[in-house]
Amino acid sequence: MESGRQFSSRNNVHINNKEEMPLRWGIVSAAKISHDFVTAFNSFPDRGDAVIAGVAARDKNRAIDFAKIHDIPHVFDTYENMANSSEIDVAYIGALNPQHYDIVCMFLNSGKHVLCEKPLCLNYKQSKSLIKLARSKKLFLMEAVWSRFSPAYIALEKEISNGKLGEIKYVDVEFGVPIAHQDRVSKKELGGSALLDIGIYTIQFAQYIFKDDPIKITACGELNNGGVDEVSTIVLEYSGRRRAVLNINATLRLSNNANVYGTHGRVTVEDPFHFPTKLTYGDGKVDNYLLHPPKFELNFENSTGLVYQALEVEKCIRKGMLESPRMTHKMSLNLANIEDEVRKQIGVHFDADDKDYP
Amino acid sequence: MESGRQFSSRNNVHINNKEEMPLRWGIVSAAKISHDFVTAFNSFPDRGDAVIAGVAARDKNRAIDFAKIHDIPHVFDTYENMANSSEIDVAYIGALNPQHYDIVCMFLNSGKHVLCEKPLCLNYKQSKSLIKLARSKKLFLMEAVWSRFSPAYIALEKEISNGKLGEIKYVDVEFGVPIAHQDRVSKKELGGSALLDIGIYTIQFAQYIFKDDPIKITACGELNNGGVDEVSTIVLEYSGRRRAVLNINATLRLSNNANVYGTHGRVTVEDPFHFPTKLTYGDGKVDNYLLHPPKFELNFENSTGLVYQALEVEKCIRKGMLESPRMTHKMSLNLANIEDEVRKQIGVHFDADDKDYP
Numbered sequence: 015m016e017s018g019r020q021f022s023s024r025n026n027v028h029i030n031n032k033e034e035m036p037l038r039w040g041i042v043s044a045a046k047i048s049h050d051f052v053t054a055f056n057s058f059p060d061r062g063d064a065v066i067a068g069v070a071a072r073d074k075n076r077a078i079d080f081a082k083i084h085d086i087p088h089v090f091d092t093y094e095n096m097a098n099s100s101e102i103d104v105a106y107i108g109a110l111n112p113q114h115y116d117i118v119c120m121f122l123n124s125g126k127h128v129l130c131e132k133p134l135c136l137n138y139k140q141s142k143s144l145i146k147l148a149r150s151k152k153l154f155l156m157e158a159v160w161s162r163f164s165p166a167y168i169a170l171e172k173e174i175s176n177g178k179l180g181e182i183k184y185v186d187v188e189f190g191v192p193i194a195h196q197d198r199v200s201k202k203e204l205g206g207s208a209l210l211d212i213g214i215y216t217i218q219f220a221q222y223i224f225k226d227d228p229i230k231i232t233a234c235g236e237l238n239n240g241g242v243d244e245v246s247t248i249v250l251e252y253s254g255r256r257r258a259v260l261n262i263n264a265t266l267r268l269s270n271n272a273n274v275y276g277t278h279g280r281v282t283v284e285d286p287f288h289f290p291t292k293l294t295y296g297d298g299k300v301d302n303y304l305l306h307p308p309k310f311e312l313n314f315e316n317s318t319g320l321v322y323q324a325l326e327v328e329k330c331i332r333k334g335m336l337e338s339p340r341m342t343h344k345m346s347l348n349l350a351n352i353e354d355e356v357r358k359q360i361g362v363h364f365d366a367d368d369k370d371y372p
Numbered sequence: 373m374e375s376g377r378q379f380s381s382r383n384n385v386h387i388n389n390k391e392e393m394p395l396r397w398g399i400v401s402a403a404k405i406s407h408d409f410v411t412a413f414n415s416f417p418d419r420g421d422a423v424i425a426g427v428a429a430r431d432k433n434r435a436i437d438f439a440k441i442h443d444i445p446h447v448f449d450t451y452e453n454m455a456n457s458s459e460i461d462v463a464y465i466g467a468l469n470p471q472h473y474d475i476v477c478m479f480l481n482s483g484k485h486v487l488c489e490k491p492l493c494l495n496y497k498q499s500k501s502l503i504k505l506a507r508s509k510k511l512f513l514m515e516a517v518w519s520r521f522s523p524a525y526i527a528l529e530k531e532i533s534n535g536k537l538g539e540i541k542y543v544d545v546e547f548g549v550p551i552a553h554q555d556r557v558s559k560k561e562l563g564g565s566a567l568l569d570i571g572i573y574t575i576q577f578a579q580y581i582f583k584d585d586p587i588k589i590t591a592c593g594e595l596n597n598g599g600v601d602e603v604s605t606i607v608l609e610y611s612g613r614r615r616a617v618l619n620i621n622a623t624l625r626l627s628n629n630a631n632v633y634g635t636h637g638r639v640t641v642e643d644p645f646h647f648p649t650k651l652t653y654g655d656g657k658v659d660n661y662l663l664h665p666p667k668f669e670l671n672f673e674n675s676t677g678l679v680y681q682a683l684e685v686e687k688c689i690r691k692g693m694l695e696s697p698r699m700t701h702k703m704s705l706n707l708a709n710i711e712d713e714v715r716k717q718i719g720v721h722f723d724a725d726d727k728d729y730p
Binding site: 183184186188190230232234236245247249251255257259261263265266268269273275277 | 603
């Protein structure tokens with residue numbers, strides 16, 4: 015092991031010269047989302063100084079195949095071996111929801127920075143515990159709410175803050191895709207939940223727009239036979255009579271756009287609102303935000319956009335920051351809080367809800 | 373009084389010859405909606421055998437002006453005088469919500485058929501009492517849910533019943549117009565309520581599509597300082613995991629379309645969904661349903677469509693029917709029931725809720 019290769023030991027040092035070491039990503043799981051993440055990353059024309067250094071999967075053959083496709087130098091037998099390796103600096107966690115807590119703990123305890131797919135955890139308690147750990151270790155941790163790093167979202171935020179739409183009073187979001195039959199969505203033991211799979215995008219959107227905590231949450235939904243939510247409607251009421259209505263549906267494809275209504279105007283974040291390439295304003299203005307072409311076919315819509323959160327993570331780590339200002343620990347905790355309350359109201363319970371976390 | 377002029381005495385007789393007497397409408401109140409109703413009626417190219425025979429308003433000068441504009445032969449000092457007149461057969465009630473119950477009672481007790489603006493009454497108890505009275509008097513009574521008689525709605529109903537959209541599982545409707553400052557909407561003593569003014573259109577739409585009673589109602593809303601609702605979200609859950617999400621907003625103009633999602637396709641009922649002229653299907657089909665041009669400027673959007681319910685009322689009365697199959701008494705009671713439950717959940721209470729009705 016070359017001592018200089020271990021980036022995480024240098025994360026309080028401001029580095030901006032050309033001799034700096036590349037930041038080395040380790041990919042946890044060879045799942046669909048990991049394929050898209052790496053494809054988006056490697057296809058990005060202006061990647062800068064970071065590399066995909068390793069991949070680990072529960073099935074080593076899948077990891078080997080994944081490494082071949084994406085030209086990744088290191089393959090790890092187990093997640094633990096990757097966590098203990100000096101070949102990676104930051105882990106991207108693409109494993110299933112119920113594994114997030116343990117895997118992230120393991121990587122943090124091994125001194126690695128972490129970008130973890132959403133939902134960060136199954137509930138608030140787990141999320142709070144992870145964040146506490148990351149802070150105590152002085153390591154970067156972020157929930158992979160990639161929407162927040164979409165150029166369209168950033169432009170929308172500017173448009174709102176410049177006051178052109180007036181005060182934002184109402185947001186409606188629809189996210190419906192027929193994925194209720196997929197194991198990861200339908201099985202409770204896999205952390206299944208339309209709310210945690212797609213609903214989280216609608217909640218984070220409302221939170222992104224209103225930049226506040228709701229004062230009232232009203233939710234109702236439909237569960238499958240295993241007690242996992244397939245459909246739900248959530249109303250988040252914020253102070254000042256601001257309101258978000260969120261519709262989540264894992265049985266039907268809905269319009270999948272988000273509308274933001276201000277006292278002076280409105281804007282539609284066009285389908286797919288969770289990583290849009292088009293904003294249509296009420297005054298007729300249309301703004302397009304094109305994505306770079308991917309080298310390989312992708313599993314999820316517009317997921318070349320996954321690269322933007324990777325760039326953010328790299329920037330934050332190089333600056334010695336422990337969280338991103340666009341998706342802070344507090345934001346993740348607020349999201350988890352809302353998800354817990356919605357689950358409570360619609361009657362979805364995880365074993366993890368009965369446990370305590372350090 | 374010529375005895376043959378009193379149409380209501382003949383309503384059990386099947387009449388279809390050319391010697392039949394014209395059906396004579398009496399307009400109760402010279403309000404905006406009455407102006408639109410009469411304009412729509414008189415502008416319709418193929419009116420057939422019915423006339424606007426009289427108008428009554430609380431302010432006689434308004435009635436005189438109204439009669440002049442619309443060329444109406446009889447002006448009545450009071451609603452009571454019109455109810456007792458032999459010059460009208462059927463009354464159109466365009467008065468304010470809290471007056472509906474007493475006025476409709478009066479006209480029914482005087483032997484007149486009635487078309488009453490929506491909401492039929494302030495609550496279920498009043499509605500039930502009126503319907504009981506109409507039936508006992510063998511007179512026609514209908515709540516003026518004019519949407520139901522829109523050619524676009526009728527076409528949509530056929531499209532659904534022919535199965536092309538599959539099973540309808542989800543409906544979303546938005547109705548938002550900035551009318552919260554208007555007295556009729558904001559003042560409780562005037563029966564004000566965004567729910568009863570515009571929300572009723574969203575509820576009746578869900579009921580029209582699902583043709584069933586909801587098994588669960590979830591509602592939350594925002595009230596003004598006088599305890600009148602301005603904004604609300606209603607989720608109606610029907611058996612078989614069918615769901616309607618309704619958004620009502622008297623402070624903002626929303627998209628004002630309705631989306632109907634079936635297992636095999638979707639359709640958008642374009643703005644204004646409550647009397648649309650355009651249906652857009654998911655497969656790209658677009659159907660237009662043009663309205664006749666009005667002779668005078670109208671107060672409400674697409675309200676030349678008000679004539680279709682008048683044609684229905686006339687047809688039913690001539691057939692001796694006491695209710696229309698497209699907007700039955702049962703449907704009005706179901707609507708009132710849902711409105712009562714929503715008001716209860718969002719905390720809107722009328723004095724009429726504490727009273728009993730015969």
